[in-house]
Amino acid sequence: AYPLVDESRRTFAAYLPQAIDRATADVWYRLVDTQTPWAQPLGPLGPIPRKTAWMVSAGCSCTYRYGKISVYPTAYPQWMLDIMRVVMP
Numbered sequence: 001a002y003p004l005v006d007e008s009r010r011t012f013a014a015y016l017p018q019a020i021d022r023a024t025a026d027v028w029y030r031l032v033d034t035q036t037p038w039a040q041p042l043g044p045l046g047p048i049p050r051k052t053a054w055m056v057s058a059g060c061s062c063t064y065r066y067g068k069i070s071v072y073p074t075a076y077p078q079w080m081l082d083i084m085r086v087v088m089p
Helices: 022-035 078-087
Strands: 004-006 011-013 064-066 069-071
Touching: 022 078
Parallel strands: none
Antiparallel strands: 004 011, 064 069
C-alpha cells in the first residue's frame, strides 16, 4: 500500500528502501538515462534549463503542462513497464 494517496489527482508515493540490488539499480539507471526520449522544451526565453520526459499508459493523450510549457506524452516503453511491475506495490 502507498503511504501517500490522492485518488482525485491520481497521485501516489511510496518509499521502498533497498527494494532492488545495486546491480539492478545501475542497469535501470542506464536504461532510463539512455532510452528515455528526453526533450528540452522552449520557454519564453529559449530552452528551459532542464530536460523533461512525460511517459503515460498507451492510449493516453494527456499533455503535461507547467507555466507556458507543454510536454507531449510518450507511451511507456516495455522496459519501463518491466521496471514498474517490480517496484510498484
